Each structure stands twice: as structure tokens, then as C-alpha cells.
Amino acid sequence: HYFIYDLGAKQHLGQFLAEHVPGDWAIPWQGKVKAQGWMSVRAGITAVETHDNLSDMLRGCVNYSGDVDTVATIALAAASCSKEVENNLPQHLILSLENGTYGREYITRLDRELMALVKSDE
Structure with a gap:
């Protein structure tokens, strides 16, 4: 949502989320990520804010x-x-993805369908 609708710079993603969703989303993540969803989200936000390529x-x-x-x-x-x-x-990371019921082709099709919704929304 934030990037699709160009709501701000990637360095402000955590701040944007903290303004709209309760949580410490603007605090950079450090250390091991345990199996708690909020930890994965904070680490993901930090990764987005601190890297310029995938x-x-x-x-x-x-x-x-x-x-x-x-x-x-x-x-x-x-x-x-x-x-x-x-x-x-x-x-090769993309082409070597498994292609079962919810594999590479499913993800590619889902991506196209979701992005088509965004384009029809503009």
C-alpha cells in the first residue's frame, strides 16, 4: 500500500506505520528474529529502510x-x-522456485491480478 500508492520515501516506512498502526514500527530491528509476527514485521521494515536493492x-x-x-x-x-x-x-532464484499448487506460476498470476486491481483503482 505504502509503496504502490507512493505515500513516502522508504526511509520513512516505519514512521508511517507507527502513525497508523500501534507498535514500535519506527525502531530499527537488531538481533535474531524469533517466531513472533511483530518481530518479523519490524525486521522486515528495517531491511526495507536500510537496503537499496533486493x-x-x-x-x-x-x-x-x-x-x-x-x-x-x-x-x-x-x-x-x-x-x-x-x-x-x-x-535463477525465481526460475528455481518450486511450482506446485501454490508455486511460481500461482505467485506470478496472483501478482498480476493484484497489480491489475491497483491500476483499475487509479
Whole structure:
């Protein structure tokens, strides 16, 4: 929402969320991410605010340790919609995704459908 509708700079994402949703979203995350959703969200916000491309962001998410797959999912999904973040993920990461019922093709189709809703909303 924040990036799709261009509501502000990525460095202000946590501040924006803190103004609209109760929580310490503007405080940068440090350390291991345990299996509590708010930790993954805060770490994801910090990753978005501190990286300018998806490859570095993914590495940063993994470096937190702990529930890094959730952190990376949150951060990269949000950042993929930001004009300030370069999409430089290697193609093999995308092409080698499993393709079961909810695999690569499902995600690609869902992305197209969701973005079509945004475009029809403008």
C-alpha cells in the first residue's frame, strides 16, 4: 500500500506505520528474529529502510538469523513495489522456485491480478 500508492520515501516506512498502526514500527530491528509476527514485521521494515536493492536486502534478512524466511517475504514483497529499490535478484532464484499448487506460476498470476486491481483503482 505504502509503496504502490507512493505515500513516502522508504526511509520513512516505519514512521508511517507507527502513525497508523500501534507498535514500535519506527525502531530499527537488531538481533535474531524469533517466531513472533511483530518481530518479523519490524525486521522486515528495517531491511526495507536500510537496503537499496533486493539482493542486499535478502542477504540482510538472512543475517538477522532466526525466522528469516518470514522476514525476507515481508521485506522483499514490500520493497518490490518501491521505486527506490532495485530489483536485482538473480533469475535463477525465481526460475528455481518450486511450482506446485501454490508455486511460481500461482505467485506470478496472483501478482498480476493484484497489480491489475491497483491500476483499475487509479
